Amino acid sequence: MDAGGTCDARESEGKELQGSSSNKTSRPYMFGALRANWMRWRKLQNIEQRGRIKVNVNGRLCPVELRLVDEAITGDDGRLCSGCFRSSLFGKFKLAVTSHGMISPTDNVLVAFSGGPSSRVALQFVHEMQHKAQKNFIASRDKSLPVFGVGVAFIDESAINCVPSHEFEKAIQDIQLIVSNLAPPAKELHISPIESIFSLDSTDGRNKLKELLLSITDVTGKEDLLQHLLMISLQKIAFDKGYNKLVLGSCTSRIASHVISATVKGQGYSLPADIQYVDARWEIPVVLPLRDCLAQELNMLCSLDSLKTLEVLNGPCSGINGLVSSFVALLQKENPSRDRTIVRTAEKLTPFHFNRIPETDDHNDHLSSLRRHKKFNLKSNESIPSEFFCPICSSPLNKSDLQSLSNLESCQNSAEFFGASCCPSCQFQILPKGDSSMEHFHSLLPQPIIARAKDGSCGTGSWLREQIKDCLLSDDEDGT
Amino acid sequence: MDDTEAKTNKAGGRQCSICNQRRAALKRPKTLQQICKECFYAVFEEEIHQVIVDNHLFKPGERIAIGASGGKDSTVLAYVLSELNRRHNYGLNLFLLSVDEGITGYRDDSLETVKRNEVQYGLPLKVVSYKDLYGWTMDEIVKMIGLKNNCTFCGVFRRQALDRGAALLKTDKLATGHNADDIAETILLNILRGDIARLSRCTSITTGEDGPIPRCKPFKYTYEKEIVIYPCSIYSPNAYRGFAREFIKDLERIRPRAILDIIKSGENFRISTSTKMPEQGTCERCGYISSQKWCKACVLLEGLNRGLPKLGIGRTRGLNNGQNKDMDQTNGMKNIHSKECGTLDF
Ligand SMILES: [Zn+2]
């Protein structure tokens, strides 16, 4: 943050915070200023709510610090100077993390880094939080609060993106540099090719992946399957390397697009599962700390702070997804708060029981953070309903879809059984039509997907399996 | 997938994929099946019959008003309903209900069409005028308030006109021509507006069962494109298409089933029952459904009758502050809106 300049907001904040005001530094979100940021963020929201922001609009003054505003910085909180913009964005991240118990001191979190601005900011913020925790740890006498660990995962999709090899190598170097610069504390970087979930042998995996994608005729289906494979890859890294949280950089705009595209694909029932702060239907719970940040804000932060991103690696989307994102972009242009409204609508849908951090009783250190996020959580329901999940996209299945599933006694082989246990949307846009092509498709699927179909779900509810036991027993060839 | 289908069809002389007898004459918009005209009419009508039966839309002996605007949807609805009523012995007492706003020259054409329908399908036609319903014609209202604000009136008055007309004529139920495209569009618009209460209501095939006149939508799953190619459909230009409607047409182009999928999503949204049924009282004056003491139409009428036409115009934000926070955006949605004001509000 730029030095000097009086700021009414900051002074009064100091009074509110009393003790911590002496600790004013030139870097707002380091040291004890985290809480100050949070206060500032709250204050900002209050100003916004009271409509006082209007007073400052014509003079182009930052409503928080009453400083002249850079023309370019217009977040959705009105116009802010770059310092306040940065801290308001970090404030949103911090609020999401603390109020949903996303990261506790004993955690080891894996940040999924795609190279784009959203995951770049996620990485940056997680680093800043960790860095601050480290400083506190060193300064504390009793060393009671451990510092959470951070790792970074990058999934190499070069098998399908056909990026020229020199460009790809350059990108990998950039990523290594980005991660090594985010120290201390040092972070391990895991680069894993997407085909590695198919086979231990990379050529074999590559061929299987390519053949699998070739067998899908629908462009949107192909794109979506790739997204699911990406998630499986991230889960695999997190699981294998001993992480217990997976951080994604999904921002409001991205989630808004997902709301519309899930609606268009008939996935209205499962939609609320995907858009919450926490999604613990996976082996390793997934958290979305940037859920309240707009894409423009994240882009702006990247350019303000010269955070390096790698746009080249992100392929354009086509089909339904492409149509949806241009529709959402159009709406956004017409009304900048549209993304937020769309997400707010979806927020009013009832989430699932797995949309919160599972409570583990064995850690005493967790207790404080658990207590803190408990009140923000969904009403703890008396009996946790068991869900049945689509083995491809992991969407919880609707009752009516399950009913059509239960007349499965007729299924001839595991491929057919697999196909019938997928959600209608995957059946339509991903599965091939016809028995022989279905068997071929099934033979290409990576082990985690096959295993999920067999388990009957991602961990819960095996009633379906019991219902169709005969079918499973008669045809159990892919044992390992 | 399309290519292979076309090839096999070519080999078999492009036969209808339903009857396998006649030559295929069209690609059915909903499924992209290549079928003959006769089979198209048959499946088109049969699907609507199925929807009526599965959802128990009507009971024998009921008096049903078909909202007739003179547009393609209501024209086809009138024909198909009278046909199905005869074929399947619904035992319904059907009639056409049309509203005359009393705008000189404006409804002449459409009333003409409705009158033709009356003769063609043997359905009696009842026309109720704004004068009957509100005591004012649109022309008189415009004279009173000027052209500037009449959109408020035409939206509010039109929304209630059919229901009031149906009540005036002692109807059991009102059938409207809203099609699958309309419903998909409404679902999207309600998502874009953050209106969860409407979002939960807009997918029901029958609405207002607790109100004076229940409304039903027999075309809930019927594609607009199919209504257009149905024989008795008349040409009715699409005046203005909003973003959402254009988006749906784009979707339909690359994936016809997207329209049905949007409706399916809308039906399956997990909305808690407390949000589902918002407190809906009735107007103290006219008995029409209203969340306030007086319904919007009665407020506007009061203004007109007292010579204060501006009464009730503009946002009601001041009245129900806070709870309307999410709905404020409705005002910013003008560009996204499609159709005439009021017609999509169900
Ligand atoms: Zn400032």
Ligand SMILES: [Zn+2]
């Ligand atoms: Zn699925």
Ligand SMILES: [Zn+2]
């Ligand atoms: Zn035929």
Ligand SMILES: [Zn+2]
């Ligand atoms: Zn009234």
